[in-house]
Amino acid sequence: xxxxxxxxxRIPTLSFELFPPKKPDGWATLYGTLSEIxxxxxxxxxxxxxxxxxxxQKTIEIVTRLKDELNIEGMAHIACVNHTRDEIDVILNRLxxxxxxxxxxxxxxxxxxxxxxxxxxxxxxxxxxxxxxxxRYKDAIIGCATYPEKHIESKDIQEDIEYLKLKQDEGAEFAxxxxxxxxxxxxxxxxxxxxxxxxxxxIAGIMPVIDLSQLERFRxxxxxxxxxxxxxxxxxxxDRVIEIGIEYSFSQCEELLRNGVAGIHFFTLxxxxxxxxxxxxxxxxxxxxxx
Numbered sequence: 001x002x003x004x005x006x007x008x009x010r011i012p013t014l015s016f017e018l019f020p021p022k023k024p025d026g027w028a029t030l031y032g033t034l035s036e037i038x039x040x041x042x043x044x045x046x047x048x049x050x051x052x053x054x055x056x057q058k059t060i061e062i063v064t065r066l067k068d069e070l071n072i073e074g075m076a077h078i079a080c081v082n083h084t085r086d087e088i089d090v091i092l093n094r095l096x097x098x099x100x101x102x103x104x105x106x107x108x109x110x111x112x113x114x115x116x117x118x119x120x121x122x123x124x125x126x127x128x129x130x131x132x133x134x135x136r137y138k139d140a141i142i143g144c145a146t147y148p149e150k151h152i153e154s155k156d157i158q159e160d161i162e163y164l165k166l167k168q169d170e171g172a173e174f175a176x177x178x179x180x181x182x183x184x185x186x187x188x189x190x191x192x193x194x195x196x197x198x199x200x201x202x203i204a205g206i207m208p209v210i211d212l213s214q215l216e217r218f219r220x221x222x223x224x225x226x227x228x229x230x231x232x233x234x235x236x237x238x239d240r241v242i243e244i245g246i247e248y249s250f251s252q253c254e255e256l257l258r259n260g261v262a263g264i265h266f267f268t269l270x271x272x273x274x275x276x277x278x279x280x281x282x283x284x285x286x287x288x289x290x291x
Contacts, residue, residue: 003043003073003102004141006263007174007201013263014279014288015044015075015176015203018270020058029270036272038070040279043263046075046104046176060091064098075143076100078133079108080123085132088123092137104143104176105130105167127166134171144172146202148180148189152223157189161196168200175200176265178222179207181230181248183255201262206252208266208274209245212238242274250278257287 006013016037021027037045045066049059063074076095078088095103107126123129126144133140144167147160164175175198180186190202209215212234218224230248234241253264266275282288 004173006043007203010201010260010262012257012261012287013043013203013265014040015046015263015265016042016275017046017048017265017267018062019048020062021270026270033268033270033272034066034070036276037268038072040276042072044073044075044102046077046102046265048077049079060094060098060100063095063100067098067100073102074100075102075104077104077106078129079106080126080129081108083123085123088129088132089136092133092140096137096139101139101141102143103133103137103140104145105133105172106145125163127163127170130167130172131170142172143174143176144168145178146175146189146193147178147222148186149178149182149225150223151178157192158196161189161193161198164193165196165198168198173200174203174262176203177205178224179205179218179267180224181227181252182225183252183259185225186256186261187259203263203265204253204256204261205265205267206249207269208242208249208278209234210242210269210271210274212241246274246277246281249274250281253278253282254285254287257282 001009001011003013003015018030018033021030047059047062059076063076066072066074078091105126107129123132130142130144133142144164146164150157151160167175177186186204193202207218215226215231215234219226233244237244256264266278268275279288
């Protein structure tokens with residue numbers, strides 16, 4: 001059963017996110033991770049690109065190889081930032097030719113230290129990009145991003161829900177959340193979204209902590225809330241950071257799955273050790289056995 005069939009039938013999906021390395025020595029790590037997660041039989045693997053679209057050609061190459069060489073459904077990220085309509089058309093044509101249907105449509109982040117400014121012939125919002133993709137590539141299966149703890153540029157969570165509803169109305173078929181560490185915030189967001197008319201599946205974005213220095217970077221990057229007890233546990237046990245990250249993410253995923261989450265999407269940072277352990281432990285607990 002495909003990813004889209006599973007979410008339509010309310011069967012939890014298993015997916016991962018990778019990114020094209022900027023440095024040559026990063027490719028060996030990426031392919032090693034691909035080899036490991038392919039054994040987990042994921043429903044979908046998404047491939048992002050650098051701020052400002054810096055690795056977008058590599059993104060298309062990787063999702064094509066996923067499908068052709070590993071028989072894994074790949075999803076390409078497409079962002080508004082630094083893209084004209086003509087460039088979007090070229091990307092959509094390449095994806096169509098490669099029979100890549102899954103697209104994650106995003107506004108995207110500008111290069112660090114700069115503000116987002118749409119190009120004159122580009123798009124201001126992810127909702128506009130979704131509408132354009134829906135018009136230009138009829139067979140595309142479009143996903144979008146959402147923020148259970150509020151986007152750093154939004155005034156409140158309700159505003160984020162209104163943006164999510166707009167993305168749905170323009171053609172998004174599922175949403176993947178930004179990473180979060182507090183499940184209660186996800187459940188509250190999901191309930192509020194449903195009350196506001198959002199009926200597309202909302203997939204939980206999970207990132208196991210693998211490095212203590214990540215915590216501040218996560219908070220500054222996306223505004224996610226780091227629980228005090230997790231921060232304290234990691235700080236007091238620097239030699240057990242990876243193990244603590246695995247244990248915490250496993251508990252998160254188990255609770256989410258018990259409470260009907262549409263799926264789990266792991267942000268891997270191109271590392272496989274933690275996510276492989278978590279997925280195998282979840283399978284031992286009865287989840288993702290038919291993934």
